[in-house]
Amino acid sequence: MLIQKKMYLGSFLLLLFALIILSGIMQLVVTPIIKNDAISSAKLQAKVIGESLAKDLAKSATLTQSLAVVAETLPLQQAAFIENIAPLIASGKGIAGGGIWPEPNKMLPSAEKASLFWAKTGNGQYKLLDDYNQPDSSAYQQESWYKNAIKANRGECVWSEAYVDTVSNVPMVTCSVKIIRDNQFWGVATLDVDLASIESSLLAENNATGTYNFILDSAEQLVSIPSIRNTNLAMMSLTQVASKDSSLKPLVSALQNGNTTVAEFASGVVKNDQSILVTYSLAAQNWRSGVIIPAAIAKKTVNTLTYYLYSSFIALILAFVSVLLIFGNRLVQQINTTTEQVRMLVQGRTNSKLAVRGSDEMSHLCVAINDYGDHLIKILEQIQAEAAAVKNNAEAMDNLSNNSQIRTQELMEENNMLAEAINEMSIAASSASQDVLSVADITTQSADLVNSGFDVIEKNAESIQLLFDKLTESSDAISRIAQDSKQVGSVLDVIMNISEQTNLLALNAAIEAARAGESGRGFAVVADEVRTLAHRTQQSAGEIETMISQLQEAASRGVNVIGQCREYSEVVNERSATTRAQYESIVTAFNDIKERSSSIAVATEEQSQVTENVKNLAERIREISVQNASDAEEFRSVSKDSNSQAQRLYQISQQ
Template identity: 25%
Template structure:
C-alpha cells in the first residue's frame, strides 16, 4: 500500500466502508425479512394444527356423545332381542358416517346393525374394543384406527360399557372424510399435514401408507413431546414442522413446511436489496471520486511546488483558496517558503560578513600572538619581584605577631580588673537594695506599732465600758437579793400558802448572789487586763523609739553605700574604658597581623597566578596559531556557503 497513491488508497478505503456497511445492511434486512416469513409460515402451521384439531374433535366428539347416549339406554340382557336390533338399525340409519353399531355382552352374545352375519365362532369378548371398554368401565374408549374388513375404509371404534356394566356398546366411525380433508390441507405451496396415532402409525400422510410405522428422527421427536417445533431434512430439502397432540384421541397432528418456500418468498427482497446496494455503491463511487479529487488536487499542486523548491526555485507559490485544512496547509507552505527565502537571504549576507570577519580574525590572531610573547616576558620579571616582596612580608609578619601577643596579655589583665570592679559594683548595689528593704520594713513596723497602740487604746476603752456594765450588773444583783429577801419574809407571813413562793424567792436570791460573785470576778479580770494593757502601751512606745533610731541608722548606712557605689561606678567606668582601648589596640594588632598574612598569602597566590599566566600565555600562543588556521578554514567555508546559497532563485 505504501507504493499506491493517496487518491487510490482513499477511494479503496471509502468504497470498502460503503460496501461493508451496505452489505451488512442488506444482509441484516434479508435475514430479518426471512425470519419474519419463517415466523409467518410457522404461525400458518400452528393455525393449521388448530384447525385440524378442531376438525378431529368435530368428527369424534359427537360420536362420543352418541355412544354415551346408547350406553345409558341399553342393558346387556337386551342383546338378541328384536327391539334392540331395531333401535340399532334406526340409530345407524340416522348417522350415515357410521359403518355399523353393535352390542356384545359377557355371555358372548353379539348384535349389530345393519345386520351382518359374523363368521362362525366369533366372540366379541376377544375383540380389542370389548377388552379395552371392560378395563375402563364407565368411560368412553377410542381405539386406534384400523382398516375395515367389510368396506374399504379406515375406521375407529368408539365404545363404552352398558348401563349394567355387563356388556359393551360400540360404533365404527368411517374416517375417510377426515383423511380426505387432511390430504387437502396445503401450507404455502408445498406444505402438508399428517396425523399419527398413539403408536406412531400413520392415520393419514401424503407420502406414507396408512397403518405403516413411520421412522426417522423427526417422528421420534414428535412422539416424545406433546407439542413443539422442529427442523429436519427430508431428502435434500430442509423442512420445518409444527406438531401438537389431540387431547380427545391422543393422536399427533403435524403441519410441515419446506424452508425453500420461505426463501422463495424473501428472494424478491434479496434482489431488491442487492439492486439498492449496487446503486448506492455506484453513487458512492462517483461521490468518492469527486470528494477525493477535491482533496488530492491541492495535494498534487503542493507536491509540484515542493519539487520546484527542492530544485532551488523559491519564487513558486501554492494557490490556496478557501478555509479548509488543505488550504491552511498550502498557506503554511507558502509561509515556509517565505521564511526559507528570508533565512537564505540572511545566510547569504552573513556569509559575506563571515568571510571578511574570518580574514580580520586571522590578522588579529597574528597580532595577539606577538602581544602574548611580550606579556610572557613581562610576567617573568613580575614573578621575580613578587618573590622578594614575599620575603619582606614574612619578616614584618613575625614582628607584628610578637606585638599582638603583648597587647593580648594587657587586654587580659584589663578584663580581669573590669570583672572585679563589676562584681564589687554589683555587690554594692545589692547592699544598697538590702538597706532600702530594711528601711521599708522599719517603716512598716512603725506603722504596725502605731496601729497596735491604737487598738490597745480602743481595747482599754472597751474594758472601762465593760467595768461600768459589771457595776450595773452588781447593783442589779444586790437589788434582786433584797427583793428576794423581802419576798421570803412575805412568804413566811403567808404561811402554808406562801411556801411555794418562798422557794422561788430563795432560788432568785441564790441566782442574785451568783451573778454578784461573777460580776466581781469579771471586774477583777478587767482590772488585770487594763494593767497589762498599760504595760503593752508602754512597750509599744519604747519599741517605736527603738524603730525610729534603727531607721536613722539605716538612712546613714544608705548614704554611705551611695557614696561607695558612686566611687565603684567611676572606677568601673574607667577600667572598662581602659579595657576597651586595650581591646581596640589588640584588634588593630590582629587586623595588622591578618593583613600581613593576607598580603603574604596574596603574594603567594600572585606567584602561582604568574606561573599560571606564564603557562597560559604559552597555551595562548599555541591557541592563536590554531585560531589563525581555523580562521583561514572558516573563510573557505564561508565562500562555499555563499556559493550554495547562490544556487537558489530568490
Template identity: 25%
Template sequence: MKLKLQGKILLLTLGTVTLIFASLISFIAFKVHQATLDGTKSLVEETAQSAAYAISAEIDEGLITTEALAKIISGMDRQSPNARQNLLKMIECVLEETPLAFTTWVAFEPNAFDGMDAMYIERDGFHETGRFMATLVKRGNQVQRSYDMTESMLSTEGNGDFYLLPKRSGKSEIMNPYYYNYTGQKNDEEFITSLATPIFIDGRVAGVVGMDIDLAAVQNIVKNLKIVGNGVASLYANDGTTVYHKDANLIGKNMAMRNDLENMGSIAESIKKGQFMATVGHSAALGEEAYKIYSPIKFGASTTAWSLNILVPMSHVQKAAIVMVRNMIIAAAIGMLLLAVIILWITRSIVRPINGVSKMLQQFGNLDFTKDTSLIWLERYMTKSKDEIAEMLHSMASLQSNLTAMVENLQEEAENFGSSAEALAALSEESVASMEEVKASVDQVATLSETTSAAVEETNAGVEEVSSSASSAAKSATEGAEATARTTQRSEQATQEVNIAVEEIRNIGLQSKETAASMNAVSEAVETITRFVTTIQTIADQTNLLALNAAIEAARAGDAGRGFAVVAEEVRKLAEESSKAAGEVETLISNLQSQTKNALTSMGKVDGVVEQTITRSEKAKAQLQEAMREIAQVNDIMQSIAATAQEQAASSEEMAAGIDQVTQSTVQIVQSVEAIRQSSEETAKAGEQVATESQGLSEGAERLKATMAKFKVDKRNTTKALSKIAE
C-alpha cells in the first residue's frame, strides 16, 4: 500500500521517535539498574572492608607484640645467671598486658638460648633435656606456667606447626584456628589461633616466641555486622577453617566438608591466595539467589590471609532497580501517547497547503498557467502565514509571471535567429579564403629562417672548441697553484703543531714535578687518616657495649622498655657496622700508601723522558722551517702561470657567448614563424566550423518557434491574478 505524505510523516516520525525513546529508555533503564546494583555491591564491599580492618587490627596488635618481644630477646644478655627467669618474667608481663591473649610461650633450639641446657635438665620446670621451652597461661587474674609443650610436639608436623612454620620461613606466622585445652579436660577447650614470630640470634633462627589469641572478640565483630537486606556474614581462615558462622555447629570445621557451597574449588583457592572474589549464586544460608563476596584479611607482614564472606539476597539488591525501571517505562508510555496526538495535528496542518502546491505544480507541468478557482484559499494562506510553504507559493506566482514574459520574448527572438544565422555563414566563408593566403606567405618565411639558423650553429661549434681548450689549460694551471698553496698551508700547520707539542711536553714536565709533590702530601694525609680510623674503631666498640647494657635494662623494665630495647638494638647494629667500615677503610689506606710510593718512582722516570722529547722536537721544528721557504718559491711560479691561462680562457668564452646569443635569436624566429603558420591553419578550420554551426542555428530557430506554440498563456487573466499574489 502506497502511503500519502501525511501517512509517511506519521509513520517515519512516530516510528523514529518510538525507536529513539525505546532505545533511550532501555539504555537508561540498563544504566540505572546497573548503577543501583553497583551501588549496593559497593556498599556491601565497603562493609566487608571495614570489618576486615577491624579484625586485622585485633590480630595485628598481637603480632606487633610478638615481633617486639622477639627483638628484645635477641638483644638481651643471655649469659647472666638469671637469664631464663628474666625472660619468663618478660613474657608473663606481656601476657598480663594483652587482653586477648590466653597464653604466651617461647621455645628455643637446643642450647640456642644460653648454651646451658645440660645445667637445667629436670630443673626449674624444664624437661629431661633442659631445652628452653615454656608456656604461661592466664587463669582468671593469675598467670600460671603450663608444661604442655614437649620435645616431640616441636618436631611433629601439624601439632608443631606453631614452631616449625616461623622457624622455616623466618617470618611471623598466624596459625589456622583450632580447639585446644591447657588442662587436659575436654570442657576447658578454647577456640584459638597462635601468633608466632622467629627469634634471630647471630643472623639465624634460634627460637620462636608467640601467644595464643582468643577468637571470641573477632567472632563478635562478624556477628554484629549490619548488612543490607538482612544479609549474613562468615569468617574463614586461610585453610578454609570456619572461624565464625551463624550456624555455631560449623565453627571450627573446614568449609570443604560442606555440600551446600557452589564453586568450592575457586573459593578455597581465592582464600588461600588472599584474593578478593565476588559472585552471584544460590545461597543455602539465605535460601535464594545471593550476591556473595569473599574479602581478604591480611595481618602485618605475614603472607597468611583470612577471608570475610558476606551474603546479600539478590531480591534486595535488585528491588530498587526494578521499581525505578518500572516507573520509567510507565512515564515513557504516557509521553509517547501525548507525542502521537501532537504529531498528528502538526502533520495535518503541514500537509494541506503542500497538497494545494502539488495541484498547482501538476497544472504547470501541463504548460497551463491559467487560474484555478478551487485554490483561492491558498491566497489567504500566503497572506497570513510566513513559513516556507508561503514562500514557495510566492515563488510560484513569480515563476508564472516570469515564464509568460519569457515565452513572448523567445517567440520574438526566434524570428530574428534565421536572418542572423545566414549573415554569419557568408562572413565565415570570406574569412576562410583570407586565411589561406596568409598561410602561404608564412610558409616561405619559415623556410628562410631555418637556413639561417643552421649556418649560425656551425660557427658556434668552432668557437666552443677553442674556448674549451683555453679553459682546460687555465684549469690545470689553477689546480697546480692551489695544490702548492695547500702544501704551504699544511707545512705551516705542521710547524704550529710542533711548537704546540714542544710547549705541551714542557708543561708535562712541570705537571710531573707538581704531581710528585702532591703525592708526598697525600702520603702524609694517609698517615693522619690511619690515626682517625683507629679512634673510630675504639668509639664503635664502646658504643656496642653501651647498647648491650641498654637492651638489658629495657628487658628488665618490661613492657615500658620495649621501645627503648628496639632503639638499643639499632644502636648496637650501627656500632657493629661502624667498626666493620673502619676496618675496611684501614685496608684501603694500606693499599693507598703502597700505590703512592710506586707513583713517586714512576714520576722520576717520566722527567727524563720529557727532557729527551723536548730536544728532538726542537730539531724537527728547524727542518720544517727550511722546507717552508722552498715551498713558497714554487707557489709564486705556479700563480703566474695560472693568471696567464685564465686570461686566454676568458677571451674565448666571451666570443662563444656572443655567437650563442645569435643562434638563440635565430631559433626563436623560426619558432615564432611556425607558431604563426599553425595559428593560420587553426583559424581557417574555425571559420569552416562557424559556417556549419550557422546552418544548424537556423534550423534550431525553426524548432524553437514550434515549441513555444505549446505554452498556454492567458495574459489578460492569469498574469493579473498571480501578479497580485506575488505582491
C-alpha cells in the first residue's frame, strides 16, 4: 500500500477513533457526571421549593400560634377578640381566612357555636362571617381539624389535608392550634392558607427550568403538579391519579414508597421521554416537594456540550488531518522525486540533482542523496579507471600466458628431442660396451692362442688389426658421445633459460594476480605452481648438466685410452714382422691389452650406466615439460577467463 493511501486511511481511522473515544467519554464519563449534576440541581430545586413552602407555612403556623396565645389572654368579650384578632389575621401573607373557634358556652353563655371567622373577600379585605354559627350549620366542633387540634400539644400547629374551598374554589390548607384558658381546653385558633400561589410559583418554575414540580401533602394528595398532563391533577390523591392516568403509575409507586428520594422512569411519566424523580421532605408539615426532570432536560447540557465538543473536536481533527495530508502529500512528492532521482542514477544519468527547498528533514535527505550520488559517481569513475587498468592487465596477462604456453610447448618438444638423443647415446654407449667386452674376449683368446702356439700369431695379427678397427670405431663412438654430450649441454642451457623465463613469467603473473585481488586468486595459484615447476626444471637441468659433465669427462678419458690403444695397435701391427723374436714381449703386450681392455670394459660399463641415468633424467624432464605444458594450458584458460571478466567489468563501467 502506498504511503499516500496509508495517510488517507490513517486520517480516517484517526478521525473515527477520536469520535469513538469522544463518544465513549461522553457516554461513560461526561453523561453520568452531568446526570448526577442534574439530579443534584433537581434536589436543590426541590429543596428550595420545599423550604420556601415550608417557610411560608411556618410563618402561617407562627401567626396561628400567636392567635392562640392572644385568645388565651384576652378577656372573654367578643369585642376584645374582634379588636385584637382581626388585625393579626390581616397581617398574614397568603391568608385566605382565620378565626377563633371556642368550645360551646365558652365565649358566650348558652351559645353552642360562637366562632369568630374572618374570610378574605375579592377586594382583599377580611370580613367577619357568622355562617358557621347559624343553627342550620353543622357543629364545627365535629370537624376533623378541630378534633386533631384537641389531640395536639399546646402551641402545636396541626395542618389539615389540602382541600378546595367550596366557596372560593381555591385550594387551601388549615393550621389549627388549640387554646388553653384556665388550664382547660377552651377552643381552637385557625388560619386558612391560600395555596393558589403555589400553583403559579410551580408553573413559573416549570417554564423556567423545563421540569415538572409538585407538592404532595401528608395525606399523599397532590397539592399541585402543573403542566405534566393536560388534565388538572391538583388536589387528587395518588390513588386517584393512578386510576385517572395509568402512565403515571410508576410515579405514584415511587411517591407511595416514602423512602424513595431519587427514581428513574422509562418513557411514559413524561410523554415520549425518560425522566428522573427527585423529592424533598418537609419534616414540620410532613409534606414533600418534588421535581420530575425529563431526560431531554437532564441531557440538555450533555447534548449542548456534546455538540460543541464534537464540533470543536471534529474541526480540530479535520484541521490536523488537513495539515497532515498537506505535509504528507508534500512528503510523498519529495519521496517520489527522490525515487525518480535514484532511478536516474541507476540508468546512468548522473548529471541530475534533487532540488533542495527549505531546511526540513526532507531537504536534509535530498542533500544527503545528492552527496551520495556525487560519492557514487566518484566511485563509479574510480571503478571505470580500475576496470580499464584491469582490462589492460588482463590482456597483457593473456598475451603472457599465450607466449608462456608457446614456449612451454617448444620446451616440451626440445625435451622430447633431448630424450631421443640421450636414448640414442645410451644405445651407442651400450654398443661400445659390448664392443669393448668383445675386444677383451678377443684379447684373452689371442693371449691363449699365443700361449698355445706360434701358429696363432698370424691370426693374432689379424685380430690386432680387427682390434685396431674396433678401437677406431670405439673412438668415433666415444667422440660422438662427447659431441652429443655437448649438444645435451646446449639443450640444457636452453632448458635453463626457458625455466628462468618461465619463473620470471610466473612471478609476473603472481604479481598481476595479487593486483587483481579476489578475481585473480585462482590465477595466482596457477602462477605459483608454474613457478614451482620452473624451479624444479632448473634443479633437474642442473643435475643433468652435472651428469653430462661427468659423461664428457669419462668420454674424454675413453677417447684418450682408445687413442693409446690405437697407438699400441699400430705398434703391434708394425712389429708383427718381428713377433717371432719378441714372443715374450707380445705375450706381455697382450696381457697388457687384456688388462686395458678390462679397464675399458669397466669404463664403458660405467659410461653405459651414466648414459642410462641421463636417459632417466631426460625422461623426467620430458614428464615435467608435459606437466608444464598442461599447467600452461590451464594458466591460459584462467587467463582467458580473467580477460573475459575484465572485459565485462570494463563494459559495465562504461554504462
